[in-house]
Amino acid sequence: MLSLNNVSKVYYPGEPNQQTALVGVNLSLEKGDFLTIIGSNGAGKSTLLNIIAGDIEPDTGSIGFSGAEITKLPAHRRAAFVGRVFQDPMAGTAAEMSIAENLALARARGQKRGLNRALNKNSRQEFSRILKTLGLGLEKRLDESVGQLSGGQRQALTLLMAVLGSPKILLLDEYIAALDPQTAQEIIKLTREIVKDLDLTVLMVTHDLNQALKTGTRTIMMDRGEIILDIDSAQRKKLTVPDLLERFARVRGRELSDDRILLQTR
Amino acid sequence: MLVNMLTGSLEQGLAYALMALGVFLTFRILSFPDLTVDGSFPLGAAISARLILGGTHPLLAMLTAVFLGMLAGLFTGILHTRLKIAGLLAGIITMTALYSINLRIMGRSNLALLRQPSILTIAQDWGLSRTGATLLCFGLVVLLIKVLLDYFLHTELGLALRATGNNPRMIKSLGVAPRKMIILGLALANGLAALSGALVAQYQGFADIGMGIGMIIVGLASVIIGESIVRNKKIVFATSGVILGSILYRTLISTALRLGFSPTDLKLVTAFLVIIPLARPKKGWLQGLKKITFPGKEAD
Ligand SMILES: Nc1ncnc2c1ncn2[C@@H]1O[C@H](COP(=O)(O)OP(=O)(O)O)[C@@H](O)[C@H]1O
Ligand SMILES: [Mg+2]
Numbered sequence: 282m283l284s285l286n287n288v289s290k291v292y293y294p295g296e297p298n299q300q301t302a303l304v305g306v307n308l309s310l311e312k313g314d315f316l317t318i319i320g321s322n323g324a325g326k327s328t329l330l331n332i333i334a335g336d337i338e339p340d341t342g343s344i345g346f347s348g349a350e351i352t353k354l355p356a357h358r359r360a361a362f363v364g365r366v367f368q369d370p371m372a373g374t375a376a377e378m379s380i381a382e383n384l385a386l387a388r389a390r391g392q393k394r395g396l397n398r399a400l401n402k403n404s405r406q407e408f409s410r411i412l413k414t415l416g417l418g419l420e421k422r423l424d425e426s427v428g429q430l431s432g433g434q435r436q437a438l439t440l441l442m443a444v445l446g447s448p449k450i451l452l453l454d455e456y457i458a459a460l461d462p463q464t465a466q467e468i469i470k471l472t473r474e475i476v477k478d479l480d481l482t483v484l485m486v487t488h489d490l491n492q493a494l495k496t497g498t499r500t501i502m503m504d505r506g507e508i509i510l511d512i513d514s515a516q517r518k519k520l521t522v523p524d525l526l527e528r529f530a531r532v533r534g535r536e537l538s539d540d541r542i543l544l545q546t547r
Numbered sequence: 548m549l550v551n552m553l554t555g556s557l558e559q560g561l562a563y564a565l566m567a568l569g570v571f572l573t574f575r576i577l578s579f580p581d582l583t584v585d586g587s588f589p590l591g592a593a594i595s596a597r598l599i600l601g602g603t604h605p606l607l608a609m610l611t612a613v614f615l616g617m618l619a620g621l622f623t624g625i626l627h628t629r630l631k632i633a634g635l636l637a638g639i640i641t642m643t644a645l646y647s648i649n650l651r652i653m654g655r656s657n658l659a660l661l662r663q664p665s666i667l668t669i670a671q672d673w674g675l676s677r678t679g680a681t682l683l684c685f686g687l688v689v690l691l692i693k694v695l696l697d698y699f700l701h702t703e704l705g706l707a708l709r710a711t712g713n714n715p716r717m718i719k720s721l722g723v724a725p726r727k728m729i730i731l732g733l734a735l736a737n738g739l740a741a742l743s744g745a746l747v748a749q750y751q752g753f754a755d756i757g758m759g760i761g762m763i764i765v766g767l768a769s770v771i772i773g774e775s776i777v778r779n780k781k782i783v784f785a786t787s788g789v790i791l792g793s794i795l796y797r798t799l800i801s802t803a804l805r806l807g808f809s810p811t812d813l814k815l816v817t818a819f820l821v822i823i824p825l826a827r828p829k830k831g832w833l834q835g836l837k838k839i840t841f842p843g844k845e846a847d
Contacts, residue, residue: 334720336719355724356719357719357720357722357723357724357725358722360722360723361722363720364720365720372716373720374714375709375710375713375714375717375718376713377713377780378706378709378710378713382706382709385706386707386710386718386721387721389703389722390721390722391721391722394702394703394704394723395702395703395704396702396704397702397703398698398702398703399701399702399703399705399706400701426780442721446721
């Protein structure tokens with residue numbers, strides 16, 4: 282359903298600050314797959330997601346979706362089938378617009394936008410109904426501007442928006458890293474429910490190894506622009522975090538050294 | 548005397564309000580600092596004056612002004628989004644080009660509209676006084692545009708335009724090309740500025756090549772004054788605030804005149820008027836002054 286073939290990306294090629302982000306990445310996902318992606322800082326995880334979303338064009342290689350090649354399709358044209366949540370809770374919503382307006386923007390995902398009123402009684406009722414599922418009381422605050430919400434509330438709203446308008450792929454880039462642990466847990470739970478309901482294909486980047494192994498159906502580990510481990514759901518069941526670190530050391534011939542990841546494993 | 552001054556400010560405030568709404572649309576809604584206004588405002592005055600002198604119906608002349616103003620905005624939009632020229636510079640380029648175009652349209656630097664029909668004379672023919680005709684015509688035009696603009700900014704397209712100014716990355720991830728929204732917003736804003744120019748030309752009875760100089764600052768001053776009075780950020784209130792701001796700006800200016808400022812000093816007065824609210828002091832006396840004069844708008 283989604284496939285990356287030999288995708289590479291170098292930032293500032295030939296310049297002193299040249300950065301290799303992806304090296305010949307191959308990846309193939311089926312409908313309903315839930316992939317978790319781990320790897321130290323700078324491994325290329327965000328670049329991978331940006332390339333799938335169309336924010337960045339790869340230097341080489343191609344991207345296929347549902348049998349069509351989409352390598353050159355710009356981000357706004359991919360929005361019809363790609364929903365995403367960014368790490369920064371501020372990034373996924375328009376702060377100066379109301380909750381209802383933000384949802385209306387998302388519901389028209391990938392569609393032509395015309396001169397009809399964006400909100401009416403029906404859409405407001407529908408938005409109330411889906412906001413209720415968050416259990417945050419946002420359904421009573423439809424007309425408040427999103428800037429009034431906390432980071433966690435904004436991220437929950439962004440998640441709802443990312444799956445409105447029926448996208449097929451959901452991209453989550455460390456989307457709970459900025460939240461407190463309890464809110465993060467709630468958002469993860471919500472994500473599981475939504476993903477199951479809508480049968481989405483998900484790519485989720487996280488630096489929490491435990492969570493990566495517990496969430497989803499498959500885990501890949503990246504390092505210096507390459508996918509170095511690919512663990513399917515059968516293998517994941519037996520794998521522990523120390524196993525994972527040990528396998529990293531075996532494949533790469535060095536220890537994993539990323540404070541943020543290692544802190545999580547203590 | 549005072550009544551005269553106030554009705555005069557009201558008339559002028561309404562005539563310039565559409566230009567201020569255009570500035571609100573670019574600076575505030577789209578977060579795009581568009582300077583095209585200094586050229587599109589006199590463009591509207593020039594083309595409507597020229598057409599009225601040639602016997603065209605004033606309403607048709609005004610529609611033509613809107614159309615040409617929109618083209619000017621479109622041009623700035625293309626310079627910025629397609630040719631990747633910085634926003635400020637793109638506006639200055641269009642504004643400069645328009646100076647020559649406006650001179651071409653007028654054939655000289657000043658066109659008088661003595662004893663020519665205008666929407667004001669048409670209303671006077673219904674038996675209204677000059678002031679009555681002006682307030683009625685300008686009031687109706689401004690109200691109509693405000694209602695249309697409010698409506699538009701709540702449509703699906705309008706929401707996308709607002710989101711582009713607020714969070715371009717997000718709106719892109721929802722399937723809207725920000726550059727299309729920027730072009731649309733610039734076209735609308737400069738259409739409004741040109742319409743405003745057409746109203747002012749009919750009101751003062753002439754079009755002049757220099758009448759656009761500093762227009763952007765006048766618009767900005769109106770927007771800022773409006774925001775300091777109408778605090779509610781909802782679109783309907785914000786656009787009302789801009790119109791109110793335009794009227795109050797004219798009142799301030801005529802007060803400055805009565806205080807003995809020379810008309811040639813007014814741009815200096817206006818320039819200083821916008822410094823305090825636009826300044827983003829980190830601390831010190833200016834921030835104190837800002838807190839007093841514009842509470843809730845201190846530097847971020
Ligand atoms: N916009 C950019 N410009 C230049 N270099 C970048 C940019 N984005 C990422 N990089 C570089 O590409 C590499 C991969 O980055 P990234 O994909 O953000 O990794 P991760 O998300 O795994 O931390 C890093 O070396 C990073 O410095
Ligand atoms: Mg990253």
